[in-house]
Amino acid sequence: MEIEKLFKALSDPTRVRVLLLLSQKKLCVCQLQKILKLPQSKLSKHLGKLRDLNLVVGYQDGKFIKYELSKNYFLENILVLVKESKNLDEQFQVDLSRIDKFDYLIGDVQ
Incomplete structure (x- = not known):
């Protein structure tokens, strides 16, 4: 992976x-869309860029495509630093507060 492309993606x-949400749990596109309040087309473009860099992987789970973080030690360490960032703290907390709210979309009961 080219480091410049990684940092561009993370910019x-x-x-x-x-990435922060997927560091918490596996999510499908519909869940990410609701949590982030984004149109599906915009979210798909972002997921495509993350997939192209092998930062996330998608897999079929019934009629849904679920995403999870790739096994990447470098990415895991970067996300630890990002989670500690004051700039993202407030938005991340809002996202986290919604992470389990949309499990019903795919029938998850956790």
Whole structure:
């Protein structure tokens, strides 16, 4: 992975929010869309960029495509630093407060 491409991907707040959410649990596009309050087309573009860099992987789970973080030690360490950032703290807390709210969309009971 080219480091410049990684940091360019991480320079977008929406992609960072997606990565932070996926660091908490596996989510489908419909859940991410509701949590982030984004149109599906915009979210899909962000997920595509993250997939292209092998930062996330998607897999079929019934009729849904769920996403999770790729196994990437470098990314995991970056996300630890990002989680400690004061700039993202407030938005991340809002996103986290909604993370389980949309499990009904895919029938998850956790």
